[in-house]
Amino acid sequence: MPLLQKKPWKVWWNQSHRALLALVIIGVLVPTQAHSMDSVRLALQWVPQAQFAGYIVAKEKGFYAAEGIDLTLLPGGPDVLASEQLATGNAEFATLFLTTGLQRRTTLPVVNIGQFVQQSALLLIAKTSSGIRAFSDLDGKRVGLWNNEFQIQARALFHQMGLDVTVIPQSSSLDLFLRDGVQAASGMWYNEYHTLLSYGLDTEDLQPLFFSEIGLNFPEDGIYCLEETATHHPELCRKLVKATIRGWQYAFAHTDETLDIILRHMQAAKVPANRPHQRWMLKRMEDIIIADTTTPLGVLREEDFKRVCQVLLETGFLKNAPTFTEFYKGAAR
Structure with a gap:
């Protein structure tokens, strides 16, 4: 009795089915390669406290990680200057007052990539x-x-x-x-x-x-980096500011949870922690960050920049001022 011949489409189906099954098995047994994270450091101007709630909350809630950033927060203090952390290469980013950023630029090529405190405290x-x-x-x-x-x-x-x-x-x-x-x-x-x-x-x-x-209502805390960082890693800068904006928004919308997070970080850093004081601080930060509802979070206003430059030039703290586009590298202008 002659052997039954397999029909061509059945041969194709069996081969394809086996190949597909092999791919499924490989997919299960071999994990997909994780996206690489950018490891960077952000130097804060002072010790952990509600002044930096947006940054601390963004790290705690995984907002930086969601943007592919593995962020380390470096605390400051009376003897630790955030701008020096940039100068020495100990940090890729730092929080600085606008006046500090402008004066420091005379010896260090720093740029502003995100302005958060719009009103002077x-x-x-x-x-x-x-x-x-x-x-x-x-x-x-x-x-x-x-x-x-x-x-x-x-x-x-x-x-x-x-x-x-x-x-x-x-x-x-x-x-x-x-x-x-x-x-x-x-x-x-x-x-x-x-x-x-x-x-x-x-x-x-x-x-x-x-x-x-x-007349000296100068913007204060903003995020700064070296000009080289902003030029060669613009997407990293954009994502860092984006995650920080999200951190501040979450902090202001979830006061009690934010205070829990802040107090935990303060205690870990052995900084005296007082919940009522941190509550006051968080509320005042909201006042000076959301000082102008027409200005989006993270944006440095050109008129503020020019006003601060004018005062620093008139009082001798600056000999030459950069242009707005030279100094501010934020996404929105």
Whole structure:
């Protein structure tokens, strides 16, 4: 009896079926190659606190990882300058005040890739008992200034107003102010001002002098990197800013969860943690980041840039100013 001949289409089906099955098995047994992550470091200007909630939350919630970024946050402090972390290569990115970024650019080619704090929270704080009511009353007085890049705004003001001020180096402590070693101390609205209130002083005991109220409303925290990084890795910069925007949005929408995250990071860094103070700080950060609802998160406004450059040029803190397009490399302009 002759052998049955397999029909050609059955031969094709059997071969194809076996090949398909082999591919499925290979796919199950051999995992697909994971997408590579960009490992970078972001230097913060100060120790972990709600000032940096957007960055900390974005890392904690995996927003940077979702953009393919393995981010390490480097804390700052009284003796750790974020701009120096860029200069020495210890960090690829850093948070800086706009004034710091502009002045630092004279010796280091830094650029802004994302501006977050749109309104200045910097102030000088005096006691009402001192009789100081305005910046002009500081003439002939002792004023505490942080001995780092945060004093540019104050020194520009003293020069602009022709004030004869004795500058006393200020540490992270407010003890010198409390003991009347200085008549005015440096502070941030979201931090030192509320710290003094938590010490038992009343609002009536303090005279805050806001730079934002005398024409020096300078944008503060933004993300900076070397020009080379922005030129050769524009997509990385874009993704870093995008994830940070998402971090701030989440932080403002989920206050209690954000405070839990911040306090956990502060405790891990052995930084004194106080939930009511961090709540105040987070709310003030929202005030100064969402200061203008018409400006998208992460955008540096050209008019702000030009205004700060003009003041720094007039007061001698800059000899030459970069153009806006040279300095700002953000996605939206």
